[in-house]
Amino acid sequence: MLRRLALALGLTLTPFVAQAAGEVAEFMLDNGMQVVVIEDHRTPAVTHMVWYRTGAADEPPGQSGIAHFVEHLMFKATDDLASGEFSATVEANGGSDNAFTSWDYTGYIQRVAADRLGLMMQMEADRMRDLVFDPVEVATERSVIIEERAQRTDSSPGALFNEQMAAAFYLNHPYGIPIVGWRHEIEALTLENARAFYDTWYHPNNAILIVAGDVTPEEVLTLAQEHYGPIPASDNLPPRMRPTEPPHIADRRIHFEDERVATPYVSIRMLAPVREPGDQAEAAALVYLSELLGGSGQTSLMGRRLQIEEERSLFVGTFYDATSVDPSGFSMVNAPVPGVSLEEAEDDLWRMVETFLEEGIDPGHFARIQFQIEAGEIYEEDDTQGLARSYGMQLTTGLSVADAEAWTEVLAAVTPEDVMAAARRLFDDPSTVTGYLMRPPEPDTEADTTEVSQ
Amino acid sequence: MIARIAAALVACVLALPASADIEIEEVTSPGGIEAWLVEDASIPFVALEFWFLGGSALDPAESRGATYLMTGLLEEGSADMDAQGFAAALEGLAASFDFDSYRDAVVISAQMLTQNRDAAADLLRAALTQPRFDETAIERVRGQVLSIIESNARDPGEIASTTFSALAYGDHPYGSAQEGSAETVGALTRDDILAAHRAALTRERVVVGAAGDISPEELGLLIDRILGDLPAEAPPRPGLAEFGLDGGTTVVDFPSPQSVAYFGHRGIERDDPDFFAAFVLNQVLGGGGFRSRLMEEVRVERGLTYGISTFLSLADLSPALLGQFSSSNDLVGEAIEVVRDQWADIAANGITQEELDAAIRYMTGEYPLRFDGNARIAGILAAMQSDQMPVDYIVNRNDYVRAVTLDDVNRVAAELLQPEGLHFVVVGRPEGLSPGN
Numbered sequence: 001m002l003r004r005l006a007l008a009l010g011l012t013l014t015p016f017v018a019q020a021a022g023e024v025a026e027f028m029l030d031n032g033m034q035v036v037v038i039e040d041h042r043t044p045a046v047t048h049m050v051w052y053r054t055g056a057a058d059e060p061p062g063q064s065g066i067a068h069f070v071e072h073l074m075f076k077a078t079d080d081l082a083s084g085e086f087s088a089t090v091e092a093n094g095g096s097d098n099a100f101t102s103w104d105y106t107g108y109i110q111r112v113a114a115d116r117l118g119l120m121m122q123m124e125a126d127r128m129r130d131l132v133f134d135p136v137e138v139a140t141e142r143s144v145i146i147e148e149r150a151q152r153t154d155s156s157p158g159a160l161f162n163e164q165m166a167a168a169f170y171l172n173h174p175y176g177i178p179i180v181g182w183r184h185e186i187e188a189l190t191l192e193n194a195r196a197f198y199d200t201w202y203h204p205n206n207a208i209l210i211v212a213g214d215v216t217p218e219e220v221l222t223l224a225q226e227h228y229g230p231i232p233a234s235d236n237l238p239p240r241m242r243p244t245e246p247p248h249i250a251d252r253r254i255h256f257e258d259e260r261v262a263t264p265y266v267s268i269r270m271l272a273p274v275r276e277p278g279d280q281a282e283a284a285a286l287v288y289l290s291e292l293l294g295g296s297g298q299t300s301l302m303g304r305r306l307q308i309e310e311e312r313s314l315f316v317g318t319f320y321d322a323t324s325v326d327p328s329g330f331s332m333v334n335a336p337v338p339g340v341s342l343e344e345a346e347d348d349l350w351r352m353v354e355t356f357l358e359e360g361i362d363p364g365h366f367a368r369i370q371f372q373i374e375a376g377e378i379y380e381e382d383d384t385q386g387l388a389r390s391y392g393m394q395l396t397t398g399l400s401v402a403d404a405e406a407w408t409e410v411l412a413a414v415t416p417e418d419v420m421a422a423a424r425r426l427f428d429d430p431s432t433v434t435g436y437l438m439r440p441p442e443p444d445t446e447a448d449t450t451e452v453s454q
Numbered sequence: 455m456i457a458r459i460a461a462a463l464v465a466c467v468l469a470l471p472a473s474a475d476i477e478i479e480e481v482t483s484p485g486g487i488e489a490w491l492v493e494d495a496s497i498p499f500v501a502l503e504f505w506f507l508g509g510s511a512l513d514p515a516e517s518r519g520a521t522y523l524m525t526g527l528l529e530e531g532s533a534d535m536d537a538q539g540f541a542a543a544l545e546g547l548a549a550s551f552d553f554d555s556y557r558d559a560v561v562i563s564a565q566m567l568t569q570n571r572d573a574a575a576d577l578l579r580a581a582l583t584q585p586r587f588d589e590t591a592i593e594r595v596r597g598q599v600l601s602i603i604e605s606n607a608r609d610p611g612e613i614a615s616t617t618f619s620a621l622a623y624g625d626h627p628y629g630s631a632q633e634g635s636a637e638t639v640g641a642l643t644r645d646d647i648l649a650a651h652r653a654a655l656t657r658e659r660v661v662v663g664a665a666g667d668i669s670p671e672e673l674g675l676l677i678d679r680i681l682g683d684l685p686a687e688a689p690p691r692p693g694l695a696e697f698g699l700d701g702g703t704t705v706v707d708f709p710s711p712q713s714v715a716y717f718g719h720r721g722i723e724r725d726d727p728d729f730f731a732a733f734v735l736n737q738v739l740g741g742g743g744f745r746s747r748l749m750e751e752v753r754v755e756r757g758l759t760y761g762i763s764t765f766l767s768l769a770d771l772s773p774a775l776l777g778q779f780s781s782s783n784d785l786v787g788e789a790i791e792v793v794r795d796q797w798a799d800i801a802a803n804g805i806t807q808e809e810l811d812a813a814i815r816y817m818t819g820e821y822p823l824r825f826d827g828n829a830r831i832a833g834i835l836a837a838m839q840s841d842q843m844p845v846d847y848i849v850n851r852n853d854y855v856r857a858v859t860l861d862d863v864n865r866v867a868a869e870l871l872q873p874e875g876l877h878f879v880v881v882g883r884p885e886g887l888s889p890g891n
Binding site for chain 2: 042043044045075084087088091092093094095096111112113139140141142143144145146147148150151152154155259260261262263296297298299304307308311314315335337338364365368369371372374375376378379381382383384385
């Protein structure tokens with residue numbers, strides 16, 4: 001039931017072991033394009049992905065949303081393909097394709113029968129450097145993106161609240177700017193902006209090819225050399241020089257009211273370290289902390305006490321993202337039952353933190369989480385696409401294949417003492433952003449149905 | 455480069471995998487429960503899907519929401535375990551159980567490691583056959599359900615689909631949300647939940663899909679171990695739902711910069727001889743992907759939406775052809791016009807041979823790619839049994855799609871697509887939607 005409630009609240013529950021296991025092959029083309037192959041011969045299909053080490057956090061000031069805009073334009077014309085022909089060709093070959101943009105990466109994905117891999121590479125290599133920017137297409141696609149923002153963000157008070165939380169949380173780092181962009185800046189994005197972003201970042205030496213499925217590393221290497229190999233590396237690829245976050249020294253609060261809010265909740269966020277190349281132990285301990293403190297609604301400390309024993313919370317949980325280029329956040333969320341105020345819900349969260357620091361860790365609970373991490377490696381093998389995506393995320397956030405492969409071992413080596421030490425560091429007088437998502441005080445209207453015509 | 459792509463395309467069409475390369479075994483447990491199995495020992499776990507047909511449509515009107523609440527309580531304590539004890543036992547086995555309620559089925563999806571499969575099966579049996587329905591758990595989960603009902607009442611997409619269903623199906627269970635209302639859920643008693651449990655979970659109406667590291671013999675024993683204590687016989691299902699909605703537009707006021715439009719009319723039965731023609735037609739009209747008529751006309755050409763799609767709803771008791779999109783309040787009226795125009799155009803003029811060929815290529819090529827991992831395969835096996843398909847359906851399905859001709863599609867389009875019969879429910883503050891739309 002809790003999973004469904006969390007979805008209704010607009011909170012994302014990610015499996016706490018979202019990392020890669022298993023053997024992968026890795027190559028580097030002469031032009032600097034990284035190649036990763038994950039074999040899975042159970043189905044005659046492949047997932048073909050190209051990830052660029054650029055995303056919304058790499059945008060020039062004032063052009064929020066340009067990384068995502070370029071992602072949309074990548075489906076338009078190139079010197080060889082008509083607008084829309086890329087997807088049409090994928091579909092005509094019985095495949096499906098899509099793309100995604102985050103703060104740290106932009107990725108393009110096709111899933112097709114294994115014998116179509118060369119065709120996918122041919123088209124993906126074509127649009128890496130030969131995109132054509134047409135003014136009419138740019139204008140229409142900008143409208144599509146404004147509709148996307150309206151649908152995903154402006155229509156959801158939870159999404160608007162998350163956007164406000166991030167903007168308040170980051171004092172200087174662009175993680176505080178929404179990936180889709182601020183509406184007024186999206187409206188002003190130009191063809192020239194898009195072309196400049198594309199020309200800066202879309203090069204083989206800034207790209208990672210990931211192929212997962214019914215292929216051998218040798219086949220992938222041969223095809224990759226044929227299709228991606230001839231594209232010259234950029235001499236002007238800039239380093240990812242982002243504004244960096246100063247220490248947070250003041251607590252900040254936001255109150256966001258929206259009449260569409262159904263379940264008010266409080267969210268508290270504080271800076272937390274992430275996985276660093278060759279140094280993942282602190283992040284691994286925080287993964288355990290998040291699970292022990294606010295993972296399962298029944299067995300975590302917060303779930304057990306606030307949801308089940310004290311019956312003060314509808315939903316309570318913690319969220320920690322271990323994989324990003326720059327430090328991210330550790331969040332605690334509490335949606336109280338009717339009759340418990342947000343102020344009390346906020347106090348409850350801190351009371352649970354204090355309880356955790358005082359009482360320590362139940363060894364049985366810790367052992368179960370360790371076993372789940374171990375078993376996670378078995379279940380992950382069943383989901384090759386997920387594994388491929390996980391590699392893409394890790395490799396575009398500065399980690400290496402070796403880091404990805406070591407992650408499960410690093411997690412397995414965590415001790416309860418490590419978790420307590422990490423918890424004390426995290427909760428030692430942190431500066432936080434505390435947000436209240438709530439409804440305006442006045443009683444709200446019922447939905448009003450009007451028959452316009454029959 | 456274009457010539458090379460074209461050449462590759464032509465060369466590949468004939469080489470598309472003709473069918474999913476999987477072998478399905480029909481298994482009957484010693485206790486008489488039938489299952490489909492795809493055995494694959496390469497990863498040491500098994501994925502199981504139990505679909506109990508009937509679902510939340512079995513709710514009596516006055517206790518609407520009982521099946522949904524009951525399903526949510528299955529993981530909240532069984533036998534000698536309370537909610538925490540059950541969750542800890544599940545964690546300790548690193549198994550996963552999902553309990554979900556739908557209009558036509560209660561679906562249980564499970565994944566179990568080979569190394570502790572019997573213990574995991576015992577835990578699942580306890581959840582299904584010995585749920586405690588403790589009063590404290592009922593109150594806690596009731597509170598969560600009430601919160602979901604409140605969320606849905608303030609979600610424009612939910613309001614749109616619920617309003618459409620209410621207009622189309624009235625008092626039939628299909629006419630109301632399976633979560634129930636604050637009133638009905640507030641009044642549910644423990645006896646209502648026990649009754650919902652007795653009605654929904656029976657051996658008579660369960661179909662089972664399994665994939666992974668298990669032999670047919672082991673699977674038969676495992677199924678009996680999990681389901682053997684359930685009652686054999688199921689209560690009757692409700693009658694067919696009459697689709698009682700005519701063409702028109704219904705606006706529901708909602709404070710949002712964008713309107714959600716949910717639309718449709720009557721559909722076609724799964725066992726209709728023209729089903730595959732309608733299936734291909736829907737693909738061209740508004741099926742997934744970027745290349746459908748509606749996606750092309752509403753998004754790509756005019757930038758009126760981020761996404762639009764249509765689908766053949768195969769609800770057991772009333773088929774429908776439905777669709778959904780969102781547009782800014784000042785654009786939604788224009789988008790609706792475009793949808794109606796496309797509906798009318800295809801009904802009158804049909805689709806082209808090129809569109810038909812592209813849809814068939816996509817549908818037949820994409821199908822084998824779905825059999826991707828134990829969890830997905832188990833789900834497909836259960837779904838096919840729930841649709842009463844024969845076991846060779848998966849092998850023959852692409853041939854059925856390929857057999858659809860242009861004449862078939864266009865004849866079905868003229869019958870099925872009713873531009874005047876389309877009803878749009880629009881939730882938002884749409885501008886310029888006037889009577890006569």
